[in-house]
Structures are given as C-alpha cells and as structure tokens.
Amino acid sequence: MDFLTILGLLIGLGAIVGGNLLEGGHTDSLVQLTALFIVGGGTLGAVMVQTPVPVFIRSLKMVGWVIVPPKVNQNEAIEKIISWSNIARKEGLLGLESLVDAESDPFAKKGLQLLVDGAEPEAIRSILEVEIDVKEYFDNQAAKVYEGMGGYSPTIGIIGAVMGLIHVMNNLADPSKLGPGIAVAFVATIYGVGLANLIFLPVASKLKSVVHDLTQFREMVIEGVVSIAEGENPRNIEVKLQGYLN
Numbered sequence: 001m002d003f004l005t006i007l008g009l010l011i012g013l014g015a016i017v018g019g020n021l022l023e024g025g026h027t028d029s030l031v032q033l034t035a036l037f038i039v040g041g042g043t044l045g046a047v048m049v050q051t052p053v054p055v056f057i058r059s060l061k062m063v064g065w066v067i068v069p070p071k072v073n074q075n076e077a078i079e080k081i082i083s084w085s086n087i088a089r090k091e092g093l094l095g096l097e098s099l100v101d102a103e104s105d106p107f108a109k110k111g112l113q114l115l116v117d118g119a120e121p122e123a124i125r126s127i128l129e130v131e132i133d134v135k136e137y138f139d140n141q142a143a144k145v146y147e148g149m150g151g152y153s154p155t156i157g158i159i160g161a162v163m164g165l166i167h168v169m170n171n172l173a174d175p176s177k178l179g180p181g182i183a184v185a186f187v188a189t190i191y192g193v194g195l196a197n198l199i200f201l202p203v204a205s206k207l208k209s210v211v212h213d214l215t216q217f218r219e220m221v222i223e224g225v226v227s228i229a230e231g232e233n234p235r236n237i238e239v240k241l242q243g244y245l246n
Helices: 003-022 033-050 053-066 074-091 093-100 106-116 121-170 175-229 234-244
Strands: none
Touching: 003 175, 033 121, 033 175, 053 121, 053 175, 074 093, 074 106, 074 175, 074 234, 093 106, 106 121, 106 175, 121 175, 175 234
C-alpha cells in the first residue's frame, strides 16, 4: 500500500480546511452540492467526450494503483531468471518446459514459452518489445484521462462561478438569495482548482510513475530471457539484471 498517497491527501485537505478555520471561516461554507454537481459533472462529461471507451474503462481499473500499486519484486524476478538460466545451462532450453504452466506472470510466461519453443534471441526481443510498447501506450493514455480532468475542472469551476454570479444578478432585488448565489460562485472555483491540483493531476502523475516501473520491470525480464537464449553465463546475467534495481 502506498501510504504516501493517503498522507498527501490528508495533509492537502487538512491544510485547506484548517486554514479556513484559522481565518474564522466555517467548514459548512465550503460544502456546496450545487457547485460540486457543476464541477464534477462538467469535468466528467468533458473527459468522456475526449476519451475512447476502452481507455476510459482502463482508467477506472487503474485508479486503485494510486493507493495499492501492482506488486513488482525485482529481486525475486532476478532470482527466478537466474534459476531459469541454470536449468537451461544444465538441461537445455527444453528443461524449462515444465516451468511454463507454473509461471504466474503472463509476460514472463510468454517469454519462457518463446525460450522453450527455441525462438531466436532477436525474435524474442522483438515479440516482447511490441507487447511492452502497446501496454505502456495504452496505460499512459488511461493515466492521461486524469490529466485531462485536471485541465478541465478549473475551467468548469469558472463556469460554475459565472453561473452563480448570473444568479446573483437576477436576484438583486431579493437580498435573501444573494448569499447562496455568491457562495456557489466562489466555492465552484475552489472545487475546480482544488480537485485539479489535489486529486486529478497528482493521480495522473502517480499512475504514469507506476506504468514506468512496470515497463522497466518487463524490460528487465526481456533482457534476462534474451540473455538465456544467447547462452550467457548465469553470473553475467545476474550482474546485468542488477543494473535495473532501484
């Protein structure tokens, strides 16, 4: 679990609410369902217009990575690849056949199967790199959904502010309606800017970071599998793969 994400959200929201209280404000003054409806609904609608359906669905599935990112154990993967190398060195590539079905990682399983099938090293690298490129592009596009939300929400917040001011102007003769209209105007702006800079843009950046880590992990797997196919010494493979460790 990524506790830094949770801590960051608590500190960010706490600073805003706490600052409001220190200035003598009231927490309920920041709660405006109308403003939230305008900003949230408008932002969601705008990003849905620009996003293909598969990418939008993928973005919803990925958002949990912000708190619970996919588990990637580089040290464990290196040990596994070295064990493959030792088996291949003693028994030949066909000795790895019994390990294919037991491999839980689909990407590593594919590389292992290519080894067993006797594919050439360059063919293995080419096939696996295509899969890496496609996965990385698709996941980055999904992360950009939240980047798009971060771009739209401040503007939608301004739209909400203008709507609130229009409501105020239409009710100048009725002082009782001026307060709610002005509140919606200013709170909508706060929601738009706050959601963008506290949630949407940080989420997009965190997801891109996770995608980069996954891509680097898969590149390490490729390097290990190709090295086995080339018949490199297990010790040399281990030294090479340790360069990927953070």
